[in-house]
Amino acid sequence: KYFKEIGLQPKGTNGYEQPFKANLDTVHVLDARNVVGFLDNGADRTIVIGAHYDHLGEGYQRGSLIPDSKGKIHNGADDNASGVAGVLELARHFSKNKVKEKHNFLFICFSAEELGLLGSKYYANNPTIDLSTVNLMLNFDMIGRFDPNKAITVGGWGTSPTWGQVIPPVLERDKMAFKIDSAGAGASDHTSFYVKKIPVLFFFTGVHGDYHKPSDDIELINFEGEAKILNSVVGIVNAVDKLPNRLEYRETAMPMARNMSFKVTMGLLLDYSFNGPGIKVDGVSKNRPGEAAGIKGGDLILRLDKYTLNTIYDYMGALGKFEKGQTVEAEVQRGADKLTLPVTFK
Structure with a gap:
């Protein structure tokens, strides 16, 4: 009105x-x-x-x-x-x-x-x-x-x-x-x-x-x-x-979750509205472990190492278990395909 x-x-x-x-x-x-x-x-x-x-x-x-x-x-x-x-x-x-x-x-x-x-x-x-x-x-x-x-x-x-x-x-x-x-x-x-x-x-x-x-x-x-x-x-x-040209867009680092700290991150932007199974990726930061592993926007990550992921909290809990230099398997659903991708934390 x-x-x-x-x-x-x-x-x-x-x-x-x-x-x-x-x-x-x-x-x-x-x-x-x-x-x-x-x-x-x-x-x-x-x-x-x-x-x-x-x-x-x-x-x-x-x-x-x-x-x-x-x-x-x-x-x-x-x-x-x-x-x-x-x-x-x-x-x-x-x-x-x-x-x-x-x-x-x-x-x-x-x-x-x-x-x-x-x-x-x-x-x-x-x-x-x-x-x-x-x-x-x-x-x-x-x-x-x-x-x-x-x-x-x-x-x-x-x-x-x-x-x-x-x-x-x-x-x-x-x-x-x-x-x-x-x-x-x-x-x-x-x-x-x-x-x-x-x-x-x-x-x-x-x-x-x-x-x-x-x-x-x-x-x-x-x-x-x-x-x-x-x-x-x-x-x-x-x-x-008053600017003569359009604003230039730049990608930024992904924010850390409040009140949580991790030794490692993957550089993923997640879809917080997704209700599982798995966690849904909305975006991937450049030059981060997720991109290096081949993870893409739209992927569903079902598992990291031995940890099954059904919520954002499962994902954050899993990240807290890993160390820099460690390589773990990510089980990913991409459309009809299931992939196993190696994620190396740097």
């Missing part, structure tokens, strides 16, 4: 909506929908601006960090009503600023992020515009707890060499302390666009004690702080809009 009020074109498959099926687990399937609006400036490049609007509901789905969560409302004010508010405000700004930028804008509110980035992945695999025109994807996830004494995280820094040129002047002008995360992939919706070789930026004010708990509520949101972040984002978008 809001997208219509501010004059955005519907860019779903059913008006502004893009319905899809979300697998809650191997048995339960939910009806979900992304909400998509388009600001057509007649340009040959487009900027995607998105945030997920789902959270944990009444605590029945996985993800709550309190015991006995069932029946307790999780409003998700920071995660991620704050991000959705950012998308809506930027949609209002760019549609009402009486400026015709050299980019079109596609605004998307994603569903089913908490189930494994399902909404953004569905959109990226079933786009309603030509993804080859997308110059940049901006993602907002938890931007409501800005603390002026702490730095905001800007993720995706390594996905384009241009970020080091255009972002610091804007944030320094706005006296915004920031820290960078170079990875293009992570536990939010920008990942789905990064794997399509699109430069991304991810804005995040940090994890807090109310994360995935009923206490993540509106009284704790720093509205003025979020407005300051969005003002800086407008500055970054304006700087990108």
Whole structure:
């Protein structure tokens, strides 16, 4: 409704909506929908601006960090009503600023992020515009707890060499302390666009004690702080809009899982929505053990050495058993073929 009020074109498959099926687990399937609006400036490049609007509901789905969560409302004010508010405000700004930028804008509110980035992945695999025109994807996830004494995280820094040129002047002008995360992939919706070789930026004010708990509520949101972040984002978008050429995409290192450390890695980006058997590979980093072994995007890894893999946690547990210099067998399903590939950890 809001997208219509501010004059955005519907860019779903059913008006502004893009319905899809979300697998809650191997048995339960939910009806979900992304909400998509388009600001057509007649340009040959487009900027995607998105945030997920789902959270944990009444605590029945996985993800709550309190015991006995069932029946307790999780409003998700920071995660991620704050991000959705950012998308809506930027949609209002760019549609009402009486400026015709050299980019079109596609605004998307994603569903089913908490189930494994399902909404953004569905959109990226079933786009309603030509993804080859997308110059940049901006993602907002938890931007409501800005603390002026702490730095905001800007993720995706390594996905384009241009970020080091255009972002610091804007944030320094706005006296915004920031820290960078170079990875293009992570536990939010920008990942789905990064794997399509699109430069991304991810804005995040940090994890807090109310994360995935009923206490993540509106009284704790720093509205003025979020407005300051969005003002800086407008500055970054304006700087990108003035560039004569498209952004250059660069592949980045894969992020490590939080709170886990490994002596070895394979350099794989995994599909967190896949429900087994095996783990599904979405992407492979260059010059890493996975690529050297011949693993490709779309492969299912069924086994590493003696460890059967059915979940991401099985995979992380197996990695913790290996040492640098060790070679192990990976049993891989590729289409109808089963392969055994040697993985040497370096």
